[in-house]
Amino acid sequence: MLQRGVKTPKLSWADRAILSALAWMLPKDHLRHLQLIVSPRTLLRWHANLVRQRWAYPRRTPGRPRTAQPIRALVLEMAKDNPSWGYRRIHGELTGLEYKLAPSTVWQILKDAGIDPAPRGAGQTWRAFLASQAKTILATDFFHMETVFLRRLYVLFFIEHGTRRVHLAGVTAHPAGAWVTQQARNLLMSLEDHADDVKFLIRDRDAKFTAAFDAVFTAAGVRIIKTPVRAPRANAIAERWIASARRECLDRILITSKQHLRLVLSEYIDHYFTDRGSECPCRSPGPVSWAS
Secondary structure, three states: OHHHHHHOOOOOOOHHHHHHHHHHHOOHHHHHHHOOOOOHHHHHHHHHHHHHHOOOOOOOOOOOOOOOOHHHHHHHHHHHHHHOHHHHHHHHHHHHHHOOHHHHHHHHHHHOOOOOOOOOOOOOOHHHHHHHHHOOOOEEEEEEEOHHHHHHHEEEEEEEEOOOOOEEEEEOOOOOOHHHHHHHHHHHHHHHHHHOOOOEEEEEOOOOHHHHHHHHHHHOOOEEEEEOOHHHHHHHHHHHHHHHHHHOOOOOOOOOHHHHHHHHHHHHHHHHHHHHHHHHHHHHHHOOOOOO
C-alpha cells in the first residue's frame, strides 16, 4: 500500500551520500527496509558515477583549441592590406613575428572570412606584362604598291608595339640592301632619346634585311628577332597595319608616283595615330593581308 500511495522521492547528492554510508552500517537483515527507497543496484550505480566524475578529465569542445581573436584579426588585416598575398605568405609573415600558427589554420581563417586563401589573379596579369614589354618592341616590314602606270613601289615602315606609332622609313622602286641600311640609320636618328627605350626589333627573313641592317640596331643595343619561315602571324602587328593601310587608304586611291605614295601614306599615318589612338584597328582581331 505504501508503494502504491507514495511516489518515488527525489534524492539530492547529499541524500545519496548519506544513504550510501548507512547502507554499509546497517545489518544485512535491515537492508530490506532501505530497498523501499533505493535498491542495492542503485547504490552501486551512484558509486560508479562518483568514481567516473572523480577521475574523468573536464569536458571541452572537440578538436583543436580556437585561435585567439587578436591573431585572427591580424591575419585578416594582412590579407586585406595585401590582396596578392596567399595563406602561405601570411603564415611566413606571422612566423617572422613569432606567432606559432599552422599554414592550414591561416587558410581556414581566410576561408571562414570569405577571402580566397590562394588568390590566382592577384599577381601581374599576362595583359599587363605584355603591355609593359610592348614599350620596348619595334617591328618592321615591307609591302608593295602598284602605281597607275603599273610600276611597283616598295614601302619600308617601322611600328612601335607600345603606342602603335608608325614611322614611314622610305618608298623606293629598288629596295637594295644599302638603301634599307641607310633607312635604319635615319630611323634611329629620328627617334633620338627614345631610341634607348627600344630593346627588340621584329623582322622577317627577307633578303633585303642584310647583316649591315642588323648591325645598325645591334650597335644601339637592340636585339634582332627573326620570325619563323612563312609565319606572318609572328609579326602580326606590322601585318595588321598593312591590311589597314590597304583597305582604308591605298585601295581607294590611284597612286601616280613615288612622291604621291609618300604623301598619301604620311597623311594616313597622321590620321591613323591621331584620330584612333589606342582604339586603332590593329589592336582588334580581324582578317590580315599577308602580302609583304
